[in-house]
Amino acid sequence: MKLKKFGGTEQKIYDMVAPIVTGLGYLVWDVRYEKEGADWYLRIFIDSETDTISINDCEKVTTPVSDLLDEKDPIAQSYILEVSSAGLEADLVRESHFDACIGCEVRARGIRPFEGGNREVVGILEDWDKEGITLKVNDTEQKYSFQSLAFVKLYFDFG
Template sequence: MFYLGKVADTVTDFVLPIAHSEDLSLIDVEFLKEGSDWVLRIFLENKDGDLTIEECEKVSRALSLILDEEDPIDKSYILEVSSPGLERPLKTEEDFERFKGELIAVKTFKKINGQKEFVGTLKNFEKEKIILNLKNEEEITIDYSLVARANLTFEI
């Protein structure tokens, strides 16, 4: 059976050593269907925060060779390697530590105070809890186990 999470996990195992050899951090791996196409997306960043096209191409070429050899995906797909962009996902404790003071969006699996989506300034991440200062100056604490998605965001 074809399992999307297994593909992402397998590809993560392949891309991590490549990323580390290029002194890059792996942010996320997504495998999803968009229209009639399957897309495998690899999100990377470097220490300076300005990932270059050349860095993306190097990782893409090296990963393509491994994927062609190992053939872990039983569908045809498009491989994309890029930076995570302005709305970078926050996945690890290190991400939350690094982006304290930044505006983030959090979506939860279940409602908290009647809602599932929150936007606020990341005050802290401690003991598996995200502490946000919301726009109305209210502070909310969200248990990390309830988080479906968290990412940087911006105001227009």
């Protein structure tokens, strides 16, 4: 996996909407501008430091963000705006995500099986750098390079 950096359209949108989102008491977790089939989607993922995100929270953010985007018109072609929660198992794809999640339980999936044959590992994110992550798994620190990983997500035990 590669760390994602804001750039171009996503950075422009982030810079525009972040003051609105933070003013409403939320955080912008990620901005994605993606094409699916014939349609373009502008996806804004929000989070909260104090609570879970509900559909009402997404609705509360959508209207002022949509109004601002309509006014400023930063994207030439038509697109579908989606505002949603980053989710319980949010993807960690940016440097700020790894910084914010030190000490959190995460799930990492390897491109190929790790030593021992497993493709996934769950552990506490102890540290990270440009090369990879260090997880504490069963009281042992293990390092995984980003090149060996398909993804890293927050982990939630559903049961």
